[in-house]
Amino acid sequence: MTQNILIIGAGIIGSALAYRIGQSGCTVSLLDPSEVGGAASSASFGWINASYENPKPYYSLRRYAMDAWNRITPDLPNLPYNMNGTLYADYYGVSLDTLHAEHTPWGYPFEWVTHDQITILEPKLTKVPKHALYCEIEAQVIPDMAAKVFRQHAQNTTFIKTSATGLLTKGETIIGANTNDGPIYADITILAAGTHSQALAATAEIPVPLHTPAGLLIHTKPTTPLISHTILTDGLHMQQRADGTVTAGGDFGGGSINENPNLGSNELFSRLQEALDSNELEFSHHTLGIRPTPSDGMPIVGSPKNGLYVTVMHSGATLAPGIAELVAAEIETGHRDALLDTFHPDRFIS
Ligand SMILES: Cc1cc2nc3c(=O)[nH]c(=O)nc-3n(C[C@H](O)[C@H](O)[C@H](O)COP(=O)(O)OP(=O)(O)OC[C@H]3O[C@@H](n4cnc5c(N)ncnc54)[C@H](O)[C@@H]3O)c2cc1C
Structure with missing residues (x-):
């Protein structure tokens, strides 16, 4: 059955997710009040690397994401990506x-x-x-321009220019979001709103602790x-x-x-x-x-509640296409890649 996916936030993370998830045949609604690429993506250095603040699982995720950039660029030659070392x-x-x-x-x-x-x-x-x-093998990308390329090539995706005001809950399941233009219902809602993710998650009492x-x-x-x-x-x-x-x-x-x-x-x-x-x-x-920086410095990627995914991180310029691949695969198959083990949002639930 085709799943309806709602992605809140069209920075580099939300846009890369729309690109990958749209390829799997899901119907995607990508929500953002702005088209410029986000508080982080529009003002990012865009250095793609796996060399900074690196416990091994974080290194492995970044290294995977560096390869994901090289996997994705042949299909998207307009990406402002340059493996210049x-x-x-x-x-x-x-x-x-x-x-x-x-x-x-x-x-x-x-x-x-x-x-x-x-x-x-x-x-x-x-x-x-x-x-x-x-x-x-390290590279550069211009994240807001890359987000735009991802959106331009996202299949089965509708861009909706509005703000989410809170998550919609039915019992123990997230069923979409309220927006400035009314409710939008979805099988899966993905929170990719950068620094605003903490406040949105809080509307369903889900902790997403961030430094900004x-x-x-x-x-x-x-x-x-x-x-x-x-x-x-x-x-x-x-x-x-x-x-x-x-x-x-x-x-x-x-x-x-x-x-x-x-x-x-x-x-x-x-x-x-x-x-x-x-x-x-x-x-x-x-x-x-x-910088949308989780309080422990590590990406927050995974489903803390039925119907909801959270995808918030620093080093999103490096990680975006890798996270998009892994989350799209998890949604499609139900199987969570071991690369994501350390980064589940449940680590903040005491
Ligand atoms: C100065 C600087 C340098 C950096 N350098 C690097 C680097 O060299 N390498 C690296 O890998 N990373 C770097 N980063 C980090 C990287 O840029 C971020 O991790 C990444 O851009 C995060 O993308 P995002 O899509 O999660 O967030 P954002 O780009 O902030 O996008 C979030 C989107 O959500 C939307 N949104 C917010 N609230 C709502 C709502 N209520 N409803 C709907 N939409 C909403 C916003 O409008 C925005 O478009 C840097 C960041 C900064 C600021």
Whole structure:
């Protein structure tokens, strides 16, 4: 029997879910008051990696998701995805030796590069360390544009421009959501509303505890090609997108740089000018996103109640297509992949 699926939120997570679930023949309603891609997806750095804050199950999920990007791109050539690799010259106080030692036994392809190799990889870098780590399989995506591509190619999907105001319950089952335009009923409701998921889940007394740190990025005007990879260097991470703009940030999870966006932007732009040998850099603007970060740092993915799925996470730019594959398969077959074991929302029910 065809299942009716309601997805609340059309950021990169909800849009990737609509794309995958629509392929399985379900009828999908994708709900969002906005079309811009979400508080997180429209202001994200979009670095795809499996190297940060990594207990093994989280590493494995991220590694799976990195492969999912490569599985999905042949079908969606318009995705703003680029497997351009990452150069780790410095990592916000994380020792590169530790990073290498932790990840290479798991098969992660970190390789050491020498001073001379770094100058070949990134000739415009001003502070070239004696050695750095390089990972050729890490990538970049522009999450709000990717969300749009997922939506454009989502089969059996209706986009409904409205807000959910709460979950609808019948007995012990979630049967849809109330919206600003009336109730929408569904066999399965998926909560993919980023930072708003906590409040929506609370309407059915389901705990989805989140932190919501701000995330500041600066963007330059388009310039000639300056850097080829994602680069992590002293107090800065940066990348150059296909349109020539350079995007840079100063932390991965809320730090003092975000507190005053104007001062923070000036500081980040100074760091960028110091880091790159170029007279061409011109500041364009900053963005201040909000990171939907579960209170224990790990993704929340699974069904806490009959008829409901929760899909809330940081590192959603990395995880989106992998989560979409796994959740679509779980809905279709009833079988939950062991990769998701650690991430069930029930861990918050005392
Ligand atoms: C500055 C910054 C840098 C980041 N860098 C990276 C990175 O390098 N790599 C990485 O993997 N991740 C990164 N992230 C995290 C990543 O961007 C997020 O995990 C991801 O975008 C989350 O997507 P989402 O779809 O869950 O949320 P969102 O993009 O916030 O989308 C949620 C959607 O739900 C909608 N919504 C909200 N309430 C309702 C409602 N009541 N009814 C209907 N719709 C609703 C919103 O309008 C929105 O469109 C970064 C985030 C930030 C802010």
